[in-house]
Amino acid sequence: QKEVEQNSGPLSVPEGAIASLNCTYSDRGSQSFFWYRQYSGKSPELIMFIYSNGDKEDGRFTAQLNKASQYVSLLIRDSQPSDSATYLCAVKGRAGNTGKLIFGQGTTLQVKP
């Protein structure tokens, strides 16, 4: 079992729709969770991080965390063609291993005009 799992996609949504990206992780002691966006041929960039159960909203983006289910998601409202990219879920391990960030394979999102 991979430490961080995502569906590779592609996930295709029409412009203006809500895109829902999902991620599960295996280490129940994981402390913090991140979503990175990576455009083709570019390096990953941080979109959001979340530490506590529940929802965290930032503009059109909402991160959701459920530690009991070991599940984290990213919702993108009013999707735009410029949101088309690969979205990487990343998990940081237990305390004491503060620097180690493990990434999922990424989900490719296509937003069609």
Add this chain to the structure above:
Amino acid sequence: DAGVIQSPRHEVTEMGQEVTLRCKPISGHNSLFWYRQTMMRGLELLIYFNNNVPIDDSGMPEDRFSAKMPNASFSTLKIQPSEPRDSAVYFCASTPQGGITGELFFGEGSRLTVL
């Protein structure tokens, strides 16, 4: 401020040759990470350093790979001898405060092709 700087951006070499990738982290950042990205395996952590000291090298695939950080502003990842399966994009990333914030600042990557 300058971001993480990696060189070379592209490297094409033949099997068996030595490859050295270089990274300059953001000034003031004291954690440095080397990742490898392929279509098949995604973004894999190879090794990371805190305050120039290697903390976890469990992701280094085999003895052909080695990494050093002689000072706070420079790190190298060396592959000797290189093999075609090493073809990938290698990213260097840095973060301040020992990685507490979790945000990694990535360089633009070094695309390695081993023929």
